[in-house]
Amino acid sequence: xxxxxxxxxxxxxxxxxxxxxxxxxxxxxxxxxxxxxxxxxxxxxxxxxxxxxxxxxxxxxxxxxxxxxxxxxxxxxxxxxxxxxxxxxxxxxxxxxxxxxxxxxxxxxxxxxxxxxxxxxxxxxxxxxxxxxxxxxxxxxxxxxxxxxxxxxxxxxxxxxxxxxxxxxxxxxxxxxxxxxxxxxxxxxxxxxxxxxxxxxxxxxxxxxxxxxxxxxxxxxxxxxxxxxxxxxxxxxxxxxxxxxxxxxxxxxxxxxxxxxxxxxxxxxxxxxxx
Numbered sequence: 001x002x003x004x005x006x007x008x009x010x011x012x013x014x015x016x017x018x019x020x021x022x023x024x025x026x027x028x029x030x031x032x033x034x035x036x037x038x039x040x041x042x043x044x045x046x047x048x049x050x051x052x053x054x055x056x057x058x059x060x061x062x063x064x065x066x067x068x069x070x071x072x073x074x075x076x077x078x079x080x081x082x083x084x085x086x087x088x089x090x091x092x093x094x095x096x097x098x099x100x101x102x103x104x105x106x107x108x109x110x111x112x113x114x115x116x117x118x119x120x121x122x123x124x125x126x127x128x129x130x131x132x133x134x135x136x137x138x139x140x141x142x143x144x145x146x147x148x149x150x151x152x153x154x155x156x157x158x159x160x161x162x163x164x165x166x167x168x169x170x171x172x173x174x175x176x177x178x179x180x181x182x183x184x185x186x187x188x189x190x191x192x193x194x195x196x197x198x199x200x201x202x203x204x205x206x207x208x209x210x211x212x213x214x215x216x217x218x219x220x221x222x223x224x225x226x227x228x229x230x231x232x233x234x235x236x237x238x239x240x241x242x243x244x245x246x247x248x249x250x251x252x253x254x255x256x257x258x259x260x261x262x263x264x265x266x267x268x269x270x271x272x273x274x275x
Contacts (some may be wrong), residue, residue: 011046012038015145015176015204016231016251016261025229026257036235037250038264043235050231054088054144056106057227058175060135061120062152062182064097068122070182074151077180077216078117081149082110084224092138093117096131097124098158103138128152128192129159132166132199136173146175147205147227153182154192163195170203172266178223179207180216204262233261244269 014036018026031048061078063071078093085091092105093116104116132150139146148170170177179196200207206226208219239247248264 011234011236012249012265013174014233014235014249014251014261016233016259017204017226017229018231018253019258019260021256025226027229029231029253033254034231034233035252036233037252038235038237038239038247040248040250041238043237045233045235047234048231050229052086052228053232054090055086055227056090056092056139056142056144056146057085058092058094058135058138058148060131060148060150060152061093061095061117062097062126062128062150063095063101063120063122063124064126064155065123066126066153066155067182070153071120071122073216074182075117075120077151077182077210077220078120079114080216080220081223082113082117084220086228090142090144094131094135094138095120096127096134097122098127100131100134106142125158126152126156127158127160128154128156129161129163129166129195131159132177133161133169136166136169136175139173139175145227145230146173147178148175149178149180149223150196151180151182152192152196154196156192163198167199167202170199171262171264174262174265175203176227176262177203177205178227179205180219180223181207181209201260202263204260206260239267242268242270 020026034048036043090106091113094103095101135148177200179200197207210216210219245267251259251261253259
């Protein structure tokens with residue numbers, strides 16, 4: 001038998017956020033302002049548009065013992081985040097400590113989400129990286145934009161997964177990660193802060209360090225605005241090999257602006273049968 005494989009990589013979608021020097025989102029760029037490189041090779045952009053599409057959101061909330069004194073703040077912060085989520089967005093509430101707790105959703109019913117937030121209880125150790133992997137897996141098969149919001153103090157003493165392994169799973173699921181570091185910079189371990197910043201940046205998201213409850217309103221508004229107001233760029237890669245390798249993506253915009261996009265994607269695996 002001779003098997004001929006004729007499928008290809010038809011297109012890559014890159015969600016891109018652009019900010020000015022003040023950190024405000026820029027929404028007026030012409031499609032010609034964007035340049036995409038894949039493994040340093042220029043790519044022809046098929047489509048560049050700015051639109052709001054339904055979003056699948058996983059709220060990954062740290063309920064470990066180290067968060068017990070801040071749990072009321074965590075509940076308020078989580079509820080504030082849900083207020084900016086659109087009516088067509090699906091929300092999953094996933095509390096965690098040493099493992100994921102009772103998962104609520106995905107749902108569009110805000111009352112169900114509020115009940116899940118109120119029911120959260122602190123206790124146990126922390127496995128933040130393991131929970132990131134499990135949270136990413138909850139987004140597999142999602143049809144809309146994939147967003148994971150992590151609320152944590154950054155401490156992790158029980159995970160078996162490494163930061164690289166967690167990042168790989170998040171990149172495979174094409175999830176954008178936003179981190180709310182509870183307690184501000186002073187409340188985050190140095191190692192935990194570096195890990196969280198890297199995960200947010202490599203997935204095209206952002207990290208926030210609100211030191212006081214009152215600043216959570218601004219942070220929540222920025223996250224919901226950022227998640228729903230992104231440019232959608234698509235291109236057909238010149239490299240059509242299906243070898244399962246990592247392809248690095250670089251998006252550039254005019255000088256004076258800052259761009260955030262996912263760092264790349266994994267090419268499809270080769271077919272199981274060869275001629």
